[in-house]
Amino acid sequence: MCKPGWSFYNGSCYFTSETCETWSNASTICRNMGANLPAIETQEENVYIQHRHNGDKAWIGLNDIATEGLFSWVDGCPNKFRYWAEKQPNDFRGEDCVHTLGARHGYMWNDVDCSKCHQYTCKKGWKNSFVSSKYVIGKERYYNACLSCHLHV
Secondary structure, three states: OOOOOOEEEOOEEEEEOOOOEOHHHHHHHHHHOOOEOOOOOOHHHHHHHHHHOOOOOEEEEEEOOOOOOOOEEOOOOOOOOOOEOOOOOOOOOOOOEEEEOOHHHOOOEEEEOOOOOEEEEEEEEHHHOOOOOEEEEOOEEEEOOOOOOOOEO
16 A cells, blocks of 8 residues: 555555654655655554654654744644643743654653754655645545545535
8 A cells, every 4th residue: 555665554654764854854855755744643643653763752743833832733734633741842942843752751742943853754645655645536635644634625
């Protein structure tokens, strides 16, 4: 279902980096592959992604770059799952990007400086694995990684 180097889980394909990047670079790399940093929808997906990084910190597709305190997902979907660590997000010294903390910290998240270097996972819908990030079925148009909230008729 997914291209070589990608793994299938619960309707999406995932690619996990072996190197670290800034949040912006990681996001660009994912977009260049027709994907996004993951917009996490459930605790099960949260744990799955964090296991892919063997407990290391890793970028996810959540940030408040545009408006301080208003966290949004890179795929544009509102009201998705959140799993903040205690007293997070705290915007300490202007932190705008979000990374996972790993199993040792209960799979929770923290806001951090976007210029830090962390591994990352890219996510795309499996139907997009062999086509561009936008495709049409009948009169319905779907966009990568957030099929349910970007359905336009």
